[in-house]
Amino acid sequence: MSDLPGKAIFEYHFQKSRKKLYVHDTFGPKTEMPVSYYFRSLVKMPELEQQAIAHCTGKILDIGAAAGSHALQLVRNGREVVALDISPNSCEVMKDRGLTDVVCEDYSSPQKSDSKFNWKKPIKFTICHREENSIHSLSSRLS
Template identity: 60%
Template structure:
């Protein structure tokens, strides 16, 4: 699939395009994804993401690191952090911005090192696609964590998106189909996952993890920390 978010990030960094990045989903009109969000400083982070940064410990893997903003903040605090990203264009940007450790890889294929913290922000856990994918990810995460390691991510309950509609009967309501649009090009449709906390708690418990709700904001977004039981 064409890597439109990566291209948008690279063009923003190189100042070669002012085009906007949009996300289409099954709920209605396309929504702009401001590319500047990938380039925030620590001061610009919302409270939820600042709390996530503060929880990170030891050797850290920032999964779906984008332009590397969270990883660069952690690196500036003298922490040992690696930015992992499937987009080669975004990986170039991370290196250009000064991130020392960058891995261009699919998280489900990565197996080179173990870490004390796995971090996914900006709803990075959505890459699981569906509930089965989330279980698969938890099993993969277990192979990447050192003893007493932690998994930190945010998600949101999108129940409110259905408003007066009934929740779907044929799949979990947080399993959404999306695609990106940039410079009049579109990607193929792909699956993205939003997890409500109760569903998360049930699945993580069944997979042998302990979940701790760290923070919840006014927009139904929350931050969770998982550790193995």
């Protein structure tokens, strides 16, 4: 894995590098992604993200936490958050930004004996979804 997003996040945070990052997905052509987007504050997040953060309760697992912007805001709101990312570079940035519960692993790979999580065990989670410009929280179980 080349970890280009993680390297860009690391360089932006520690070296103040402003290189361009391009993302590719299955929905269209490559698109420039400003690295600063991973470091946005609550007021710079879209309204939908702000509403989702406001509705989060219980212990929260932020999967694909990147630079930790959502997790940091949730901690500021008094929530217990585990920030999970596959990138060692991103995890180092999150720790430097003040997150204390950061896990660096790939949740989609087969279970490792040293994993903090038992991905085969059912876990409770909360889903926030958008319906006519509002957020609804749904609790469910993943098994």
